[in-house]
Amino acid sequence: MKLVRIPVKAVGAATALLLSTPAFAGWEPTKPVEIVVAAGAGGASDQMARMMQAAIQKNNLMKQPMVVSLKGGASGAEALMYMKSSEGDPNKVLIAYSLIYMLPLSAKIPFNWRELTPVSVVALDQFVLWDNSAGPKTVKEFVAAAKAASAPFKMGGTGSKREDHVLTVFLEQKTGAKFSYLPYKSGGEAATQLVGNHTEANVNNPSENLEVWRAGQVRPLCVFDRERISYTTKVTDTQSWADIPTCKEEGVDVQYLMLRAMFLPGKVTPEQQAFYVDLFHKVTQTAEYKDYMEKQALKPIFLTGKDMVQFLEEDDALNKSLMTEAGFVAK
Amino acid sequence: MEALGLLLHGFAVLLTWKTLVLMMVGLVLGIFVGVLPGLGGPNGVAILLPLTFTMDPTSAIVMLSCIYWGALFGGAITSILFNIPGEAWSVATTFDGYPMAQQGRAAEALTAAFTSSFVGSLVAVLLITFLAPMISSFALKFGPPEFFAVYLLTFCSFVGLGREAKHKTVISMSLGLLLAGIGMDTVSGNLRMTFGSPELLRGINFLVAVIGLFGISEILLTMEERLALRGHAAGISLRVVLGVWKDLPKYWVTLLRSSFIGCWLGITPGGAIAASFMGYNLAKRFAKESESFGKGRIEGVFAPETAAHASGTSALLPMLALGIPGSGTAAILLGGLMVWGLNPGPLLFVEHKDFVWGLIASMYLGNVVGLVLVLTTVPIFASILRVPFAAVAPMIVVSCAIGAYAIQNAMFDIWLMLGFGVVGYVFKKIGIPLAPFTLALVLGNRAEDAFRLSMIGSGGTLKVFWSNGLVGSITTLAILLLFWPVIDNLLGRVGLTHGTRATSP
Amino acid sequence: MSQTDIEIVVEDPTAPEDDSPSVVSSGTIEIVVCLLLLALAVTLGFDNWRTGASWDATGPEPGYFPFYLSVILAGGSFYGLVATLLARRASSGTFVTRAQGRRVLAVFVPTLLFCLTTQFLGLYVASFLLIAGFMRLVGRIALWKSLLTAFAFTAIMFVTFDVAFDVIMPKGPLEAALGR
Numbered sequence A: 001m002k003l004v005r006i007p008v009k010a011v012g013a014a015t016a017l018l019l020s021t022p023a024f025a026g027w028e029p030t031k032p033v034e035i036v037v038a039a040g041a042g043g044a045s046d047q048m049a050r051m052m053q054a055a056i057q058k059n060n061l062m063k064q065p066m067v068v069s070l071k072g073g074a075s076g077a078e079a080l081m082y083m084k085s086s087e088g089d090p091n092k093v094l095i096a097y098s099l100i101y102m103l104p105l106s107a108k109i110p111f112n113w114r115e116l117t118p119v120s121v122v123a124l125d126q127f128v129l130w131d132n133s134a135g136p137k138t139v140k141e142f143v144a145a146a147k148a149a150s151a152p153f154k155m156g157g158t159g160s161k162r163e164d165h166v167l168t169v170f171l172e173q174k175t176g177a178k179f180s181y182l183p184y185k186s187g188g189e190a191a192t193q194l195v196g197n198h199t200e201a202n203v204n205n206p207s208e209n210l211e212v213w214r215a216g217q218v219r220p221l222c223v224f225d226r227e228r229i230s231y232t233t234k235v236t237d238t239q240s241w242a243d244i245p246t247c248k249e250e251g252v253d254v255q256y257l258m259l260r261a262m263f264l265p266g267k268v269t270p271e272q273q274a275f276y277v278d279l280f281h282k283v284t285q286t287a288e289y290k291d292y293m294e295k296q297a298l299k300p301i302f303l304t305g306k307d308m309v310q311f312l313e314e315d316d317a318l319n320k321s322l323m324t325e326a327g328f329v330a331k
Numbered sequence B: 001m002e003a004l005g006l007l008l009h010g011f012a013v014l015l016t017w018k019t020l021v022l023m024m025v026g027l028v029l030g031i032f033v034g035v036l037p038g039l040g041g042p043n044g045v046a047i048l049l050p051l052t053f054t055m056d057p058t059s060a061i062v063m064l065s066c067i068y069w070g071a072l073f074g075g076a077i078t079s080i081l082f083n084i085p086g087e088a089w090s091v092a093t094t095f096d097g098y099p100m101a102q103q104g105r106a107a108e109a110l111t112a113a114f115t116s117s118f119v120g121s122l123v124a125v126l127l128i129t130f131l132a133p134m135i136s137s138f139a140l141k142f143g144p145p146e147f148f149a150v151y152l153l154t155f156c157s158f159v160g161l162g163r164e165a166k167h168k169t170v171i172s173m174s175l176g177l178l179l180a181g182i183g184m185d186t187v188s189g190n191l192r193m194t195f196g197s198p199e200l201l202r203g204i205n206f207l208v209a210v211i212g213l214f215g216i217s218e219i220l221l222t223m224e225e226r227l228a229l230r231g232h233a234a235g236i237s238l239r240v241v242l243g244v245w246k247d248l249p250k251y252w253v254t255l256l257r258s259s260f261i262g263c264w265l266g267i268t269p270g271g272a273i274a275a276s277f278m279g280y281n282l283a284k285r286f287a288k289e290s291e292s293f294g295k296g297r298i299e300g301v302f303a304p305e306t307a308a309h310a311s312g313t314s315a316l317l318p319m320l321a322l323g324i325p326g327s328g329t330a331a332i333l334l335g336g337l338m339v340w341g342l343n344p345g346p347l348l349f350v351e352h353k354d355f356v357w358g359l360i361a362s363m364y365l366g367n368v369v370g371l372v373l374v375l376t377t378v379p380i381f382a383s384i385l386r387v388p389f390a391a392v393a394p395m396i397v398v399s400c401a402i403g404a405y406a407i408q409n410a411m412f413d414i415w416l417m418l419g420f421g422v423v424g425y426v427f428k429k430i431g432i433p434l435a436p437f438t439l440a441l442v443l444g445n446r447a448e449d450a451f452r453l454s455m456i457g458s459g460g461t462l463k464v465f466w467s468n469g470l471v472g473s474i475t476t477l478a479i480l481l482l483f484w485p486v487i488d489n490l491l492g493r494v495g496l497t498h499g500t501r502a503t504s505p
Numbered sequence C: 001m002s003q004t005d006i007e008i009v010v011e012d013p014t015a016p017e018d019d020s021p022s023v024v025s026s027g028t029i030e031i032v033v034c035l036l037l038l039a040l041a042v043t044l045g046f047d048n049w050r051t052g053a054s055w056d057a058t059g060p061e062p063g064y065f066p067f068y069l070s071v072i073l074a075g076g077s078f079y080g081l082v083a084t085l086l087a088r089r090a091s092s093g094t095f096v097t098r099a100q101g102r103r104v105l106a107v108f109v110p111t112l113l114f115c116l117t118t119q120f121l122g123l124y125v126a127s128f129l130l131i132a133g134f135m136r137l138v139g140r141i142a143l144w145k146s147l148l149t150a151f152a153f154t155a156i157m158f159v160t161f162d163v164a165f166d167v168i169m170p171k172g173p174l175e176a177a178l179g180r
Helices: A011-019 A044-058 A073-085 A099-106 A139-148 A163-175 A187-195 A206-214 A270-284 A287-295 A305-326 B002-014 B017-035 B041-052 B057-082 B088-102 B106-141 B144-161 B166-180 B206-224 B238-267 B271-286 B299-314 B316-322 B328-339 B353-384 B389-408 B411-429 B435-458 B462-466 B469-482 B484-494 C026-051 C064-087 C098-121 C123-138 C143-164 C173-178
Strands: A033-037 A066-070 A092-096 A117-125 A128-132 A153-158 A179-184 A218-223 A258-264 A299-304 B229-233 C006-010 C022-025 C094-097
Touching: A033 A044, A033 A073, A044 A066, A044 A092, A044 A206, A044 A270, A044 A287, A073 A092, A073 A099, A099 A305, A117 A270, A117 A305, A128 A139, A128 A187, A128 A206, A139 A163, A139 A218, A153 A163, A153 A187, A163 A179, A163 A305, A179 A187, A179 B435, A187 A206, A187 A218, A206 A218, A258 A270, A258 A305, A270 A299, A287 A299, A299 A305, B002 B017, B002 B353, B017 B057, B017 B353, B041 B057, B057 B088, B057 B106, B057 B299, B057 B328, B057 B353, B088 B106, B088 B271, B088 B299, B106 B238, B106 B299, B106 B316, B106 B353, B144 B435, B144 B462, B144 B469, B166 B435, B166 C026, B166 C064, B206 B389, B206 B411, B206 B435, B206 C098, B238 B271, B238 B299, B238 B316, B271 B299, B299 B316, B316 B328, B316 B353, B389 B411, B389 C098, B389 C123, B389 C143, B411 C026, B411 C098, B435 B462, B462 B469, B469 B484, C022 C026, C022 C098, C026 C064, C026 C094, C094 C098, C098 C123, C123 C143, C123 C173
Parallel strands: A033 A066, A033 A092, A153 A179
Antiparallel strands: A092 A258, A117 A258, A117 A299, A128 A218, B229 C006, C022 C094
């Protein structure tokens, strides 16, 4: 089994490159800008969009207001089709995640991210293996319990044939334990079902389980990354994000990180693209952004231009091979 | 007492100028909507819902629920003054309310209506206050099988208890369930019934359908009938109000009975309409000179209004605690909750205390403020009816279109709304009930997902729906309700008739 | 007793006559509706059967429920069809009289035009045209009153949605010319 890995570019280089670019006086939006969210209300994308909206408005980064537009229909496909059909409209910006690679494969949605205009990658999201706080205390105990159980352990997640589902399949391959995967509508639902003991585990993003972790109802077992999360501020009474071991440390060699990136529709002018590159770069410098990254345990990154395209191509190839291996590509 | 402490906290959340202003705005809009023919509670809330998308959830729900109270109050005004029930649940109020107005006792009838509405909702709110904390501890027991059992119960009660021809209820519900399935299927991640159309990809939004089914079709229906009005405007003097209030204790049995019926029907999905008729019929049955009902008897106003409001209010409890709406308006508020990112369900009481108790506190305040407001503004609202329908109708059409578009920013939805308008008009005229259709459209997907998740979790055995006491008793109850007409028939043959069947007076 | 009892009278000069002849009976409409529903059920049923409508190891496939719902819908419509056909000779009420039909069309046609106009000229222009036109042509209200009401209402909507709440409505060339 292959090592699951995402290339992470050095943040410094990209930032330096950006800072040297001159201020763009050429183009500015003349209408309110729509920030398109490919998920339901309250999900990680929505929260991030609202953070950006607040950061832009509080720091006066743009003259026109920014409006959050939720297009979570059809597991986010609605947003993708909406962006695709808005060719040439510089007042819409999509906040994308791994669905841009996965949905066209699993549900045959006629969409390709290369038809959009890339702006920047703004963060990488982590995945953590969680179980109920009454359940096994370590990964080893968890795997042993899963193997010994008479019925397969129930693993909750968001959506079907998506990142959570892929991770579950690889977890099965790596550990030899069987799981039945329960696709819920949102990470929040997956979290409450774990609290209520209706599932044995989930692979939620840190932000999705944050509240129930703080309430002492779930336990993080390991994080699916090569290194631990860097934030050391205590989140619960005793633990910080940095205290969660990596899955590799615990003997389960599975890694997966998910991009959070901004895209404009296709066929916009280079001036328009440059405006947004500059805008989101400024956003990453705000206190709101930094605070948000730490609270949600996101990995900071800023990629744009050629670096971003290269990252997307590699990430796309990786996701495609994962999806193929898991058998999730529609015929 | 835990509930009291939380309630006080709720009042603290609520008592800001911003919320109070929103409350007043909501009440005024609601009364307006309730008085206008062609609108009404669910429609008004559906049309005004997008206005609240950018507010914080607590302000938004306070405003929306105040629109709801306002509409409940407003419905009574037109019933009594003009014999036009602005709302279906106000029909029973016209039986005695309008005769009273004709006898020149309009002020008395209005006071009676408003006061009893207030009493009804107060009883229901008290119930919610003390039941809600219990529900939240009960909360975490709900997994997929339990959720499915509750959805099943809701559906079965519609098929079993509805008064329309059975096959029409079946048509309405299966059509709703089918349309709900259009788009992405969460469990498998596949597309269904989209026929390759990008517009159908996101599915049929329930609010768009409701705006068309109720808003647009109601205008078509209203237009079809004669619009001439003749009625009595009335100013209410303090003396009349005090006079009615002084007599209030005499009718305590009626008030209590109607409140009880209302709460019961509000929590089970019987709804306010059934409650108001049932309240009226029982008051009539138990009265000493029952033949004087329908000729301007004040109890004939007290009974249906109390029941309608008690059920309208208590319908919010299952909506908040289980995510199951007890009435049409509650169903729309449920849609609103999801838009604001709140997951209605047991955990709402644990995770969003501010929101839940703010809402409950707003029920108390909204009713008190609403009572004062309607008592002082009756003449103004009655005069709305003088505005020609030719001016009101196009404004309602525009409001509907705005409402439909704003939900998903899609032009396609405006066309969909128009289509549902025609469907609603035709269905209403040939007696296919719309309530099961709406219910199916809201809950269809959730019910299916819950069922399939239960199957995945249990390895595909149906026994999971009887796997513990909770889920077993709900499932059994659902099946009993489904076959209730048959069982009722059998009991009838043995001679055990039951007394709650509504008969039209 | 209230001293301010005023009678409100609203006349409706365009009310439909009660003795207007029936255009179509309810029975006929029921048959048409049942046939349409039957056609819909067959179309959807076929699509779901193609998607997969069996019950596999982990429960029902995506097309399972919609397929059987289509069957139920088809059954219900068929029952309705037969019941209406059998009952037809006994009684058939009026679905709509000629006068009523004319009035319903008087609302429906403008609404349809409104939707079309919204698609091409934007919602606000369409709203102005609908209100002004409907008041003037259907309601026979004075032209200045119609124009003023239409303008005021549209302006209030614009300020409420586009300005105050940032809910963006469909726009057309007029708004573009004004820079929104």
